[in-house]
Amino acid sequence: MQVTTVGLDLAKNIFQVHGVTETGEVAFNRPLRRAQVLAFFERLSPYLIGIEACASSHHWARELSQLGHTVRLMPPMYVKPYVKRGKSDAVDAEAICEAVTRPTMRFVEIKSEEQQALLSLHRARDFIVRQRTQLINMVRSLAAEFGITIARGVARAIEFARSIIDGKQPELPDLAQDVARHRS
Known part of the structure; x- marks a missing residue:
């Protein structure tokens, strides 16, 4: 099962990652502690990662890009329509994963330090x-x-x-x- 796209919901301590295959099948949807994030993504082959643009998103986008992943930041208001049910980190990560693949999605440029x-x-x-x-x-x-x-x-x-x-x-x-x- 080859993961192609990941939605990463950032938080203070526990991040949620949602990965899907090329066919849209869910490969994983799990929480990660902040200290586990880079190690988790280091083990995976490069793929597309979607993140909502927020306070720490540029930092994480730079870090994940250095690992070879393609990172796209999106304004939260553009991700919101893809939330399918009640608010939770897992649902948000799934919505981010869905939104990043949309051809008309607008992205935020990753800022340097x-x-x-x-x-x-x-x-x-x-x-x-x-x-x-x-x-x-x-x-x-x-x-x-x-x-x-x-x-x-x-x-x-x-x-x-x-x-x-x-x-x-x-x-x-x-x-x-x-x-x-x-x-x-």
């Missing part, structure tokens, strides 16, 4: 900008509770926050200033 590092930089920056915006909005709303209006712009909010830290905001009650200074 350098590309992922650059993307993590962008995500971190985006996160910091969102946090800064939330903090500025919180300071603005705190001030508004006491009738103080802060002009728009990061510089104005920082200027107002500095005036609180320096104790130059007599209109703001001491307790509210402590909140802005993040004291309890």
